[in-house]
Amino acid sequence: xxxxxxxxxxxxxxxxxxxxxxxxxxxxxxxxxxxxxxxxxxxxxxxxxxxxxxxxxxxxxxxxxxxxxxxxxxxxxxxxxxxxxxxxxxxxxxxxxxxxxxxxxxxxxxxxxxxxxxxxxxxxxxxxxxxxxxxxxxxxxxxxxxxxxxxxxxxxxxxxxxxxxxxxxxxxxxxxxxxxxxxxxxxxxxxxxxxxxxxxxxxxxxxxxxxxxxxxxxxxxxxxxxxxxxxxxxxxxxxxxxxxxxxxxxxxxxxxxxxxxxxxxxxxxxxxxxxxxxxxxxxxxxxxxxxxxxxxxxxxxxxxxxxxxxxxxxxxxxxxxxxxxxxxxxxxxxxxxxxxxxxxxxxxxxxxxxxxxxxxxxxxxxxxxxxxxxxxxxxxxxxxxxxxxxxxxxxxxxxxxxxxxxxxxxxxxxxxxxxxxxxxxxxxxxxxxxxxxxxxxxxxxxxxxxxxxxxxxxxxxxxx
Ligand SMILES: NC(=O)c1ccc[n+]([C@@H]2O[C@H](COP(=O)([O-])OP(=O)(O)OC[C@H]3O[C@@H](n4cnc5c(N)ncnc54)[C@H](O)[C@@H]3O)[C@@H](O)[C@H]2O)c1
Numbered sequence: 281x282x283x284x285x286x287x288x289x290x291x292x293x294x295x296x297x298x299x300x301x302x303x304x305x306x307x308x309x310x311x312x313x314x315x316x317x318x319x320x321x322x323x324x325x326x327x328x329x330x331x332x333x334x335x336x337x338x339x340x341x342x343x344x345x346x347x348x349x350x351x352x353x354x355x356x357x358x359x360x361x362x363x364x365x366x367x368x369x370x371x372x373x374x375x376x377x378x379x380x381x382x383x384x385x386x387x388x389x390x391x392x393x394x395x396x397x398x399x400x401x402x403x404x405x406x407x408x409x410x411x412x413x414x415x416x417x418x419x420x421x422x423x424x425x426x427x428x429x430x431x432x433x434x435x436x437x438x439x440x441x442x443x444x445x446x447x448x449x450x451x452x453x454x455x456x457x458x459x460x461x462x463x464x465x466x467x468x469x470x471x472x473x474x475x476x477x478x479x480x481x482x483x484x485x486x487x488x489x490x491x492x493x494x495x496x497x498x499x500x501x502x503x504x505x506x507x508x509x510x511x512x513x514x515x516x517x518x519x520x521x522x523x524x525x526x527x528x529x530x531x532x533x534x535x536x537x538x539x540x541x542x543x544x545x546x547x548x549x550x551x552x553x554x555x556x557x558x559x560x561x562x563x564x565x566x567x568x569x570x571x572x573x574x575x576x577x578x579x580x581x582x583x584x585x586x587x588x589x590x591x592x593x594x595x596x597x598x599x600x601x602x603x604x605x606x607x608x609x610x611x612x613x614x615x616x617x618x619x620x621x622x623x624x625x626x627x628x629x630x631x632x633x634x635x636x637x638x639x640x641x642x643x644x645x646x647x648x649x650x651x652x653x654x655x656x657x658x659x660x661x662x663x664x665x666x667x668x669x670x671x672x673x674x675x676x677x678x679x680x681x682x683x684x685x686x687x688x689x690x691x692x693x694x695x696x697x698x699x700x701x702x703x704x705x706x707x708x709x710x711x712x713x714x715x716x717x718x719x720x721x722x723x724x725x726x727x728x729x730x731x732x733x734x735x736x737x738x739x740x741x742x743x744x
Contacts, residue, residue, distance in 0.1 A: 305482045374386070388414070438462060439461070443457070533548065707734050
Protein backbone atom coordinates (compact mmCIF):
# COMPACT_ATOMS: atom_id res chain seq x y z
CA UNK A 281 0.00 0.00 0.00
CA UNK A 282 1.43 3.33 -1.02
CA UNK A 283 0.45 6.31 1.11
CA UNK A 284 -0.24 9.60 -0.69
CA UNK A 285 -1.93 11.62 2.02
CA UNK A 286 -0.88 11.97 5.64
CA UNK A 287 -2.47 13.88 8.49
CA UNK A 288 -0.79 14.65 11.79
CA UNK A 289 -2.91 15.77 14.71
CA UNK A 290 -0.78 18.00 16.96
CA UNK A 291 1.61 20.66 15.63
CA UNK A 292 3.91 20.70 18.65
CA UNK A 293 7.58 19.94 19.28
CA UNK A 294 7.12 16.46 17.81
CA UNK A 295 4.39 16.85 15.17
CA UNK A 296 5.89 20.00 13.61
CA UNK A 297 9.50 18.88 13.04
CA UNK A 298 8.63 15.22 12.34
CA UNK A 299 6.11 16.03 9.63
CA UNK A 300 8.35 18.72 8.14
CA UNK A 301 11.09 16.15 7.62
CA UNK A 302 8.66 13.55 6.22
CA UNK A 303 7.37 16.19 3.76
CA UNK A 304 10.92 17.16 2.82
CA UNK A 305 11.93 13.58 2.13
CA UNK A 306 8.67 12.44 0.51
CA UNK A 307 7.68 15.17 -1.97
CA UNK A 308 4.97 12.92 -3.45
CA UNK A 309 3.08 12.68 -0.18
CA UNK A 310 0.79 15.46 0.96
CA UNK A 311 1.39 16.10 4.66
CA UNK A 312 -1.20 18.11 6.62
CA UNK A 313 -0.34 19.07 10.18
CA UNK A 314 -3.40 20.15 12.13
CA UNK A 315 -3.90 21.62 15.57
CA UNK A 316 -6.69 23.26 17.56
CA UNK A 317 -4.31 26.02 18.63
CA UNK A 318 -4.89 28.78 16.07
CA UNK A 319 -1.99 30.90 17.28
CA UNK A 320 0.42 27.99 16.86
CA UNK A 321 -0.83 27.20 13.35
CA UNK A 322 -0.58 30.88 12.38
CA UNK A 323 3.03 30.88 13.55
CA UNK A 324 3.79 27.72 11.50
CA UNK A 325 2.37 29.60 8.49
CA UNK A 326 4.24 32.84 9.16
CA UNK A 327 5.97 34.13 6.00
CA UNK A 328 9.01 34.90 8.13
CA UNK A 329 10.31 31.47 9.15
CA UNK A 330 12.21 32.97 12.07
CA UNK A 331 8.76 33.27 13.70
CA UNK A 332 7.98 29.52 13.70
CA UNK A 333 6.53 28.49 17.07
CA UNK A 334 9.41 26.11 17.70
CA UNK A 335 13.08 26.92 17.61
CA UNK A 336 15.22 24.04 16.33
CA UNK A 337 18.48 24.43 14.41
CA UNK A 338 17.80 23.70 10.72
CA UNK A 339 14.02 23.55 11.04
CA UNK A 340 13.29 26.89 9.38
CA UNK A 341 15.13 25.77 6.23
CA UNK A 342 13.21 22.48 6.05
CA UNK A 343 9.87 24.26 6.50
CA UNK A 344 10.79 26.87 3.91
CA UNK A 345 11.45 24.19 1.32
CA UNK A 346 8.41 21.97 1.89
CA UNK A 347 5.69 24.36 3.11
CA UNK A 348 3.10 25.11 0.45
CA UNK A 349 4.56 22.35 -1.76
CA UNK A 350 3.43 19.22 0.09
CA UNK A 351 3.50 20.43 3.70
CA UNK A 352 0.48 22.28 5.09
CA UNK A 353 -0.38 23.61 8.53
CA UNK A 354 -4.04 24.14 9.33
CA UNK A 355 -6.76 24.14 11.97
CA UNK A 356 -9.12 22.15 9.75
CA UNK A 357 -8.80 18.89 11.62
CA UNK A 358 -11.87 17.14 10.18
CA UNK A 359 -10.88 17.85 6.60
CA UNK A 360 -7.34 16.55 7.11
CA UNK A 361 -8.61 13.38 8.82
CA UNK A 362 -11.10 12.77 6.04
CA UNK A 363 -8.49 13.10 3.28
CA UNK A 364 -5.72 11.07 4.92
CA UNK A 365 -4.90 7.41 4.50
CA UNK A 366 -2.55 7.51 7.47
CA UNK A 367 -3.03 9.64 10.60
CA UNK A 368 -0.33 10.35 13.16
CA UNK A 369 -1.58 11.25 16.63
CA UNK A 370 1.02 13.58 18.07
CA UNK A 371 -0.86 15.40 20.81
CA UNK A 372 0.38 16.07 24.31
CA UNK A 373 0.14 13.40 27.01
CA UNK A 374 0.90 15.32 30.22
CA UNK A 375 0.90 13.92 33.74
CA UNK A 376 -2.61 13.80 35.20
CA UNK A 377 -3.38 16.67 37.56
CA UNK A 378 -6.64 15.24 38.94
CA UNK A 379 -8.41 12.04 39.99
CA UNK A 380 -6.94 8.54 40.02
CA UNK A 381 -3.24 8.55 39.16
CA UNK A 382 -2.95 12.29 39.84
CA UNK A 383 0.70 13.39 39.62
CA UNK A 384 1.83 10.11 38.02
CA UNK A 385 -0.32 8.60 35.29
CA UNK A 386 -0.39 10.00 31.76
CA UNK A 387 -3.48 12.03 30.99
CA UNK A 388 -4.93 10.44 27.87
CA UNK A 389 -7.86 12.77 27.39
CA UNK A 390 -6.34 14.45 24.33
CA UNK A 391 -5.59 11.05 22.77
CA UNK A 392 -9.13 9.87 23.39
CA UNK A 393 -10.56 13.06 21.88
CA UNK A 394 -8.48 12.45 18.75
CA UNK A 395 -9.69 8.85 18.50
CA UNK A 396 -13.30 9.93 18.85
CA UNK A 397 -12.85 12.63 16.24
CA UNK A 398 -11.25 10.16 13.81
CA UNK A 399 -14.09 7.70 14.48
CA UNK A 400 -16.67 10.41 13.81
CA UNK A 401 -15.12 11.81 10.64
CA UNK A 402 -13.60 8.82 8.85
CA UNK A 403 -15.47 7.41 5.87
CA UNK A 404 -12.56 5.42 4.42
CA UNK A 405 -10.06 2.96 5.94
CA UNK A 406 -7.24 4.57 7.95
CA UNK A 407 -3.95 3.60 9.48
CA UNK A 408 -3.79 5.34 12.87
CA UNK A 409 -0.30 5.83 14.25
CA UNK A 410 0.51 6.56 17.88
CA UNK A 411 3.34 9.07 17.67
CA UNK A 412 2.73 10.47 21.15
CA UNK A 413 4.39 8.66 24.03
CA UNK A 414 1.76 6.44 25.57
CA UNK A 415 1.38 3.93 28.39
CA UNK A 416 1.80 0.33 27.30
CA UNK A 417 -1.49 -1.11 25.98
CA UNK A 418 -3.01 2.26 25.01
CA UNK A 419 -3.55 0.92 21.49
CA UNK A 420 -6.15 -1.39 23.01
CA UNK A 421 -8.21 1.59 24.15
CA UNK A 422 -7.81 3.27 20.77
CA UNK A 423 -8.95 0.08 19.07
CA UNK A 424 -12.04 -0.06 21.27
CA UNK A 425 -13.05 3.47 20.36
CA UNK A 426 -12.27 3.19 16.67
CA UNK A 427 -13.70 -0.26 16.05
CA UNK A 428 -17.08 0.58 17.45
CA UNK A 429 -18.10 3.29 15.05
CA UNK A 430 -20.45 0.95 13.19
CA UNK A 431 -19.58 2.61 9.89
CA UNK A 432 -17.72 -0.33 8.43
CA UNK A 433 -14.47 1.64 8.24
CA UNK A 434 -11.30 -0.34 8.97
CA UNK A 435 -8.65 1.06 11.33
CA UNK A 436 -5.19 -0.40 11.75
CA UNK A 437 -3.34 0.90 14.77
CA UNK A 438 0.42 1.21 14.88
CA UNK A 439 2.81 2.47 17.53
CA UNK A 440 5.64 4.61 16.17
CA UNK A 441 7.19 6.47 19.11
CA UNK A 442 9.41 9.43 18.42
CA UNK A 443 12.99 9.42 19.68
CA UNK A 444 14.10 12.89 18.58
CA UNK A 445 15.82 15.11 21.13
CA UNK A 446 14.87 18.76 21.21
CA UNK A 447 17.77 20.96 20.14
CA UNK A 448 18.91 18.35 17.60
CA UNK A 449 15.47 17.32 16.31
CA UNK A 450 16.13 17.88 12.61
CA UNK A 451 19.42 15.99 12.62
CA UNK A 452 17.87 13.21 14.73
CA UNK A 453 15.01 12.89 12.24
CA UNK A 454 17.21 12.99 9.16
CA UNK A 455 19.64 10.51 10.58
CA UNK A 456 17.66 8.49 13.12
CA UNK A 457 19.50 5.76 15.05
CA UNK A 458 16.36 3.72 14.48
CA UNK A 459 12.70 4.03 13.63
CA UNK A 460 10.47 1.80 15.69
CA UNK A 461 7.16 0.49 14.37
CA UNK A 462 4.91 -1.67 16.51
CA UNK A 463 2.12 -3.45 14.68
CA UNK A 464 -0.23 -6.36 15.10
CA UNK A 465 1.01 -9.73 13.97
CA UNK A 466 -1.82 -10.25 11.48
CA UNK A 467 -1.78 -9.85 7.69
CA UNK A 468 -3.56 -6.47 7.96
CA UNK A 469 -1.29 -5.37 10.81
CA UNK A 470 1.77 -6.31 8.76
CA UNK A 471 0.42 -4.47 5.72
CA UNK A 472 -0.05 -1.32 7.80
CA UNK A 473 3.44 -1.69 9.29
CA UNK A 474 4.97 -1.95 5.82
CA UNK A 475 3.00 1.07 4.56
CA UNK A 476 4.55 3.18 7.34
CA UNK A 477 7.99 1.58 6.89
CA UNK A 478 7.84 2.52 3.19
CA UNK A 479 7.51 6.19 4.11
CA UNK A 480 10.61 6.10 6.31
CA UNK A 481 12.56 4.03 3.81
CA UNK A 482 12.69 7.12 1.59
CA UNK A 483 15.67 8.19 3.70
CA UNK A 484 16.23 5.74 6.58
CA UNK A 485 18.28 2.60 5.79
CA UNK A 486 16.18 -0.57 6.00
CA UNK A 487 18.25 -2.09 8.83
CA UNK A 488 17.37 0.88 11.05
CA UNK A 489 13.61 0.36 10.71
CA UNK A 490 12.72 -1.96 13.58
CA UNK A 491 9.43 -3.85 13.66
CA UNK A 492 8.01 -5.13 16.94
CA UNK A 493 4.68 -5.87 18.58
CA UNK A 494 2.57 -2.87 19.53
CA UNK A 495 3.15 -3.46 23.25
CA UNK A 496 6.93 -3.72 22.92
CA UNK A 497 6.98 -0.52 20.90
CA UNK A 498 4.89 1.43 23.42
CA UNK A 499 7.00 0.18 26.32
CA UNK A 500 10.31 0.77 24.51
CA UNK A 501 9.72 4.53 24.40
CA UNK A 502 9.09 4.74 28.15
CA UNK A 503 12.11 2.51 28.72
CA UNK A 504 14.37 4.65 26.52
CA UNK A 505 13.49 7.80 28.43
CA UNK A 506 13.86 6.04 31.78
CA UNK A 507 17.35 4.80 30.84
CA UNK A 508 18.45 8.22 29.56
CA UNK A 509 17.16 10.06 32.61
CA UNK A 510 18.70 7.42 34.86
CA UNK A 511 22.14 8.21 33.41
CA UNK A 512 21.66 11.89 34.21
CA UNK A 513 20.58 11.15 37.76
CA UNK A 514 23.46 8.70 38.19
CA UNK A 515 26.10 11.23 37.17
CA UNK A 516 24.32 13.93 39.19
CA UNK A 517 24.46 11.69 42.26
CA UNK A 518 28.20 11.38 41.70
CA UNK A 519 28.50 15.16 41.27
CA UNK A 520 27.49 15.68 44.89
CA UNK A 521 29.98 13.07 46.03
CA UNK A 522 32.70 14.71 43.92
CA UNK A 523 32.08 18.05 45.58
CA UNK A 524 32.63 16.69 49.09
CA UNK A 525 35.58 14.48 48.21
CA UNK A 526 37.51 16.96 46.08
CA UNK A 527 37.02 14.98 42.86
CA UNK A 528 35.85 16.54 39.59
CA UNK A 529 32.75 15.04 38.01
CA UNK A 530 33.83 16.04 34.51
CA UNK A 531 37.03 14.05 34.94
CA UNK A 532 35.09 11.12 36.37
CA UNK A 533 32.62 11.28 33.46
CA UNK A 534 35.46 11.25 30.95
CA UNK A 535 37.16 8.38 32.72
CA UNK A 536 34.07 6.18 32.78
CA UNK A 537 32.71 7.30 29.39
CA UNK A 538 35.71 5.88 27.57
CA UNK A 539 34.64 2.42 28.72
CA UNK A 540 32.84 1.10 25.64
CA UNK A 541 30.32 -0.67 27.86
CA UNK A 542 29.30 2.68 29.36
CA UNK A 543 29.88 5.16 26.52
CA UNK A 544 30.35 8.93 26.71
CA UNK A 545 26.83 10.29 26.10
CA UNK A 546 24.45 11.61 28.75
CA UNK A 547 27.18 11.80 31.39
CA UNK A 548 27.13 15.56 31.83
CA UNK A 549 26.40 16.54 35.41
CA UNK A 550 24.01 19.45 35.64
CA UNK A 551 21.50 21.31 37.74
CA UNK A 552 19.04 18.55 36.81
CA UNK A 553 17.21 17.36 33.75
CA UNK A 554 14.10 19.12 32.50
CA UNK A 555 11.96 18.90 29.41
CA UNK A 556 8.45 17.72 28.88
CA UNK A 557 9.27 14.02 28.69
CA UNK A 558 11.68 12.49 31.19
CA UNK A 559 9.78 13.25 34.36
CA UNK A 560 6.32 12.55 32.97
CA UNK A 561 7.37 9.32 31.27
CA UNK A 562 9.16 7.95 34.33
CA UNK A 563 6.23 8.87 36.57
CA UNK A 564 4.03 7.06 34.09
CA UNK A 565 6.32 4.02 34.17
CA UNK A 566 6.26 4.07 37.97
CA UNK A 567 2.48 4.26 37.90
CA UNK A 568 2.19 1.35 35.47
CA UNK A 569 4.57 -0.78 37.55
CA UNK A 570 2.61 0.00 40.71
CA UNK A 571 -0.68 -0.78 39.03
CA UNK A 572 0.67 -4.30 38.30
CA UNK A 573 1.83 -4.57 41.95
CA UNK A 574 5.52 -4.35 41.00
CA UNK A 575 6.54 -2.12 43.88
CA UNK A 576 10.29 -2.75 43.69
CA UNK A 577 10.30 -1.88 40.00
CA UNK A 578 8.33 1.28 40.73
CA UNK A 579 10.62 2.34 43.59
CA UNK A 580 13.73 1.73 41.49
CA UNK A 581 12.63 4.13 38.75
CA UNK A 582 11.09 6.66 41.10
CA UNK A 583 14.52 7.22 42.62
CA UNK A 584 15.61 8.81 39.31
CA UNK A 585 13.04 11.57 39.86
CA UNK A 586 13.85 11.93 43.56
CA UNK A 587 17.53 12.43 42.68
CA UNK A 588 16.65 15.01 40.04
CA UNK A 589 14.48 17.03 42.44
CA UNK A 590 17.29 16.89 44.98
CA UNK A 591 19.81 18.18 42.44
CA UNK A 592 17.68 21.22 41.56
CA UNK A 593 17.01 22.00 45.21
CA UNK A 594 20.59 21.66 46.38
CA UNK A 595 21.77 24.00 43.61
CA UNK A 596 19.33 26.68 44.80
CA UNK A 597 20.28 26.05 48.42
CA UNK A 598 23.95 26.39 47.52
CA UNK A 599 23.32 29.87 46.10
CA UNK A 600 21.58 31.05 49.25
CA UNK A 601 24.12 29.46 51.60
CA UNK A 602 27.08 30.91 49.69
CA UNK A 603 25.58 34.40 49.66
CA UNK A 604 25.93 34.50 53.46
CA UNK A 605 22.59 32.75 54.02
CA UNK A 606 20.47 35.50 52.56
CA UNK A 607 19.53 36.61 49.08
CA UNK A 608 16.76 38.92 50.21
CA UNK A 609 16.88 42.08 48.09
CA UNK A 610 19.94 40.79 46.19
CA UNK A 611 20.04 40.74 42.43
CA UNK A 612 20.58 37.20 41.16
CA UNK A 613 20.97 36.79 37.41
CA UNK A 614 19.88 33.56 35.74
CA UNK A 615 21.54 32.99 32.39
CA UNK A 616 19.30 30.60 30.48
CA UNK A 617 15.72 29.52 30.99
CA UNK A 618 15.19 26.83 28.33
CA UNK A 619 15.56 23.28 29.67
CA UNK A 620 18.57 22.78 27.37
CA UNK A 621 20.41 24.68 24.67
CA UNK A 622 19.14 25.11 21.11
CA UNK A 623 15.46 24.96 22.02
CA UNK A 624 12.89 27.48 23.18
CA UNK A 625 11.10 24.77 25.18
CA UNK A 626 10.96 25.55 28.89
CA UNK A 627 8.76 22.73 30.15
CA UNK A 628 10.06 21.37 33.48
CA UNK A 629 13.22 23.44 33.10
CA UNK A 630 15.41 23.42 36.22
CA UNK A 631 15.57 27.21 35.94
CA UNK A 632 11.89 27.48 36.86
CA UNK A 633 12.39 25.65 40.14
CA UNK A 634 15.62 27.42 41.04
CA UNK A 635 13.99 30.80 40.33
CA UNK A 636 10.99 29.85 42.44
CA UNK A 637 13.25 28.91 45.36
CA UNK A 638 15.17 32.19 45.09
CA UNK A 639 11.95 34.20 44.87
CA UNK A 640 10.72 32.52 48.04
CA UNK A 641 13.91 33.87 49.62
CA UNK A 642 12.94 37.34 48.32
CA UNK A 643 15.73 37.65 45.78
CA UNK A 644 15.38 40.00 42.83
CA UNK A 645 15.70 37.60 39.93
CA UNK A 646 16.85 38.85 36.53
CA UNK A 647 16.63 36.45 33.62
CA UNK A 648 18.18 36.34 30.18
CA UNK A 649 17.67 33.58 27.61
CA UNK A 650 18.52 33.99 23.92
CA UNK A 651 15.38 32.18 22.71
CA UNK A 652 12.74 32.37 25.43
CA UNK A 653 10.32 35.28 25.65
CA UNK A 654 9.38 37.26 28.76
CA UNK A 655 5.79 36.13 28.30
CA UNK A 656 6.85 32.46 28.49
CA UNK A 657 9.10 32.97 31.53
CA UNK A 658 6.39 34.73 33.51
CA UNK A 659 3.81 32.13 32.43
CA UNK A 660 6.10 29.35 33.71
CA UNK A 661 6.38 31.04 37.11
CA UNK A 662 2.67 31.86 37.30
CA UNK A 663 1.85 28.20 36.49
CA UNK A 664 3.54 27.12 39.75
CA UNK A 665 0.97 29.12 41.71
CA UNK A 666 3.54 29.85 44.42
CA UNK A 667 2.72 33.57 44.48
CA UNK A 668 0.44 35.99 42.70
CA UNK A 669 1.08 37.14 39.15
CA UNK A 670 1.63 40.65 40.50
CA UNK A 671 4.29 39.42 42.95
CA UNK A 672 6.10 37.52 40.18
CA UNK A 673 6.17 40.65 38.04
CA UNK A 674 7.42 42.75 40.95
CA UNK A 675 10.34 40.41 41.72
CA UNK A 676 11.31 39.16 38.27
CA UNK A 677 12.86 41.11 35.41
CA UNK A 678 13.43 39.61 31.98
CA UNK A 679 15.95 41.37 29.75
CA UNK A 680 17.16 40.94 26.18
CA UNK A 681 20.78 41.83 26.81
CA UNK A 682 23.10 39.58 28.85
CA UNK A 683 25.38 42.44 29.90
CA UNK A 684 22.39 44.36 31.24
CA UNK A 685 21.21 41.19 32.99
CA UNK A 686 24.52 40.86 34.85
CA UNK A 687 24.97 44.55 35.63
CA UNK A 688 25.07 45.20 39.39
CA UNK A 689 24.30 41.55 40.17
CA UNK A 690 25.40 39.87 43.39
CA UNK A 691 25.51 36.49 41.70
CA UNK A 692 25.07 34.82 38.32
CA UNK A 693 23.71 31.31 37.86
CA UNK A 694 24.21 29.46 34.58
CA UNK A 695 21.04 27.48 34.06
CA UNK A 696 21.23 26.46 30.38
CA UNK A 697 24.33 25.44 28.44
CA UNK A 698 23.88 27.98 25.59
CA UNK A 699 27.17 28.20 23.65
CA UNK A 700 27.13 32.01 23.64
CA UNK A 701 27.60 32.16 27.43
CA UNK A 702 31.14 30.80 27.11
CA UNK A 703 32.34 33.75 25.05
CA UNK A 704 30.93 36.62 27.06
CA UNK A 705 33.28 39.34 28.19
CA UNK A 706 33.48 37.91 31.71
CA UNK A 707 36.03 40.52 32.84
CA UNK A 708 33.62 43.39 32.11
CA UNK A 709 30.79 41.45 33.71
CA UNK A 710 32.98 41.00 36.81
CA UNK A 711 33.85 44.69 36.93
CA UNK A 712 30.17 45.60 36.88
CA UNK A 713 29.09 43.26 39.69
CA UNK A 714 28.93 43.56 43.48
CA UNK A 715 31.92 42.02 45.22
CA UNK A 716 32.48 39.31 46.08
CA UNK A 717 31.11 38.41 42.64
CA UNK A 718 29.69 34.89 42.57
CA UNK A 719 29.11 32.53 39.68
CA UNK A 720 27.16 29.30 40.07
CA UNK A 721 27.78 27.18 37.01
CA UNK A 722 24.92 24.69 36.90
CA UNK A 723 26.13 23.18 33.63
CA UNK A 724 29.88 22.97 34.07
CA UNK A 725 30.04 25.24 31.03
CA UNK A 726 32.69 27.81 31.87
CA UNK A 727 36.43 27.39 32.25
CA UNK A 728 36.47 27.55 36.05
CA UNK A 729 40.15 28.46 36.27
CA UNK A 730 39.71 31.39 33.89
CA UNK A 731 36.69 32.63 35.82
CA UNK A 732 38.52 32.37 39.14
CA UNK A 733 41.54 34.18 37.70
CA UNK A 734 39.31 37.12 36.79
CA UNK A 735 38.33 37.35 40.46
CA UNK A 736 35.00 35.54 40.63
CA UNK A 737 34.05 33.18 43.43
CA UNK A 738 32.99 30.21 41.32
CA UNK A 739 30.96 27.13 42.20
CA UNK A 740 30.79 24.55 39.44
CA UNK A 741 28.47 21.63 39.81
CA UNK A 742 30.44 18.49 40.66
CA UNK A 743 33.79 20.21 41.24
CA UNK A 744 35.31 19.68 44.68
N1 LIG B 1 8.96 17.04 22.99
C1 LIG B 1 9.74 16.00 22.78
O1 LIG B 1 10.96 16.11 22.72
C2 LIG B 1 9.14 14.64 22.56
C3 LIG B 1 9.96 13.62 22.06
C4 LIG B 1 9.40 12.38 21.83
C5 LIG B 1 8.08 12.16 22.12
N2 LIG B 1 7.30 13.15 22.62
C6 LIG B 1 5.89 12.86 22.87
O2 LIG B 1 5.14 13.40 21.77
C7 LIG B 1 3.85 13.88 22.24
C8 LIG B 1 3.69 15.33 21.84
O3 LIG B 1 4.69 16.10 22.48
P1 LIG B 1 4.99 17.60 22.08
O4 LIG B 1 6.21 18.00 22.84
O5 LIG B 1 4.97 17.73 20.61
O6 LIG B 1 3.68 18.31 22.68
P2 LIG B 1 3.17 19.79 22.39
O7 LIG B 1 2.37 20.19 23.58
O8 LIG B 1 4.28 20.64 21.91
O9 LIG B 1 2.16 19.61 21.14
C9 LIG B 1 0.95 18.95 21.20
C10 LIG B 1 -0.05 19.71 20.34
O10 LIG B 1 -1.24 18.93 20.23
C11 LIG B 1 -2.33 19.84 20.12
N3 LIG B 1 -3.58 19.13 20.42
C12 LIG B 1 -3.97 18.57 21.58
N4 LIG B 1 -5.18 17.98 21.43
C13 LIG B 1 -5.54 18.16 20.14
C14 LIG B 1 -6.69 17.78 19.38
N5 LIG B 1 -7.67 17.04 19.93
N6 LIG B 1 -6.75 18.15 18.09
C15 LIG B 1 -5.75 18.86 17.52
N7 LIG B 1 -4.65 19.26 18.20
C16 LIG B 1 -4.55 18.90 19.50
C17 LIG B 1 -1.99 20.92 21.11
O11 LIG B 1 -2.70 22.11 20.83
C18 LIG B 1 -0.47 21.05 20.92
O12 LIG B 1 -0.15 22.10 20.00
C19 LIG B 1 3.84 13.63 23.73
O13 LIG B 1 3.20 12.40 23.97
C20 LIG B 1 5.31 13.53 24.09
O14 LIG B 1 5.52 12.73 25.21
C21 LIG B 1 7.81 14.40 22.83
